[in-house]
Amino acid sequence: RKEVEQDPGPFNVPEGATVAFNCTYSNSASQSFFWYRQDCRKEPKLLMSVYSSGNEDGRFTAQLNRASQYISLLIRDSKLSDSATYLCVVNSPSSNTGKLIFGQGTTLQVKP
Amino acid sequence: GAVVSQHPSRVICKSGTSVKIECRSLDFQATTMFWYRQFPKQSLMLMATSNEGSKATYEQGVEKDKFLINHASLTLSTLTVTSAHPEDSSFYICSASLVDNEQFFGPGTRLTVL
Numbered sequence: 001r002k003e004v005e006q007d008p009g010p011f012n013v014p015e016g017a018t019v020a021f022n023c024t025y026s027n028s029a030s031q032s033f034f035w036y037r038q039d040c041r042k043e044p045k046l047l048m049s050v051y052s053s054g055n056e057d058g059r060f061t062a063q064l065n066r067a068s069q070y071i072s073l074l075i076r077d078s079k080l081s082d083s084a085t086y087l088c089v090v091n092s093p094s095s096n097t098g099k100l101i102f103g104q105g106t107t108l109q110v111k112p
Numbered sequence: 113g114a115v116v117s118q119h120p121s122r123v124i125c126k127s128g129t130s131v132k133i134e135c136r137s138l139d140f141q142a143t144t145m146f147w148y149r150q151f152p153k154q155s156l157m158l159m160a161t162s163n164e165g166s167k168a169t170y171e172q173g174v175e176k177d178k179f180l181i182n183h184a185s186l187t188l189s190t191l192t193v194t195s196a197h198p199e200d201s202s203f204y205i206c207s208a209s210l211v212d213n214e215q216f217f218g219p220g221t222r223l224t225v226l
Binding site: 034087097 | 144146154155156157158161163169203205209214215216217218219220222
């Protein structure tokens with residue numbers, strides 16, 4: 001089983017749609033959770049951290065369910081510029097150097 | 113946010129040559145930097161953790177003698193791909209960690225070995 005699993009997609013949605021991505025992680029001791037965005041042939045950039053109580057940043061909402069070891073990202077009112085690969089990222093509990101584990105990524109394509 | 117630079121952004125070399133990639137933290141000091149590799153349509157795979165003033169910690173399956181890492185200062189880590197071969201062609205990305213495990217990534221180096 002992969003340490004961080006995501007549906008690779010692609011998700012093809014029209015502008016204005018709401019889309020949700022899911023992610024599961026295998027190590028229940030993980031404490032830090034993130035969503036990163038990666039554009040084609042570019043480096044990943046932090047989209048948002050994910051907190052236990054859930055958090056929102058504009059059109060983006062992240063949720064964490066520790067019991068199910070499940071993380072989600074909801075994007076409302078999709079824009080063309082949201083087209084990218086979204087990486088679910090979890091810290092490695094066995095590391096004391098801040099090692100992160102990346103999911104395969106979910107590709108989103110927003111169409112006009 | 114923190115800025116990490118990487119140089120060169122792209123390199124094309126002949127098989128058998130060595131390539132050095134630099135990673136710099138521009139506005140902060142990084143005792144720990146990370147080196148990743150990403151093949152097309154795959155996720156980032158951690159190669160090694162670079163620690164300032166000490167030896168790097170390599171992930172399982174990564175040859176330390178082939179991928180030499182030096183972290184001589186708090187703002188610079190280098191990755192040298194020795195005797196590069198076409199299968200080493202990939203996107204190499206470094207990152208530096210600040211608080212709460214958040215990592216900031218360099219823009220990456222695209223290596224093509226002919």
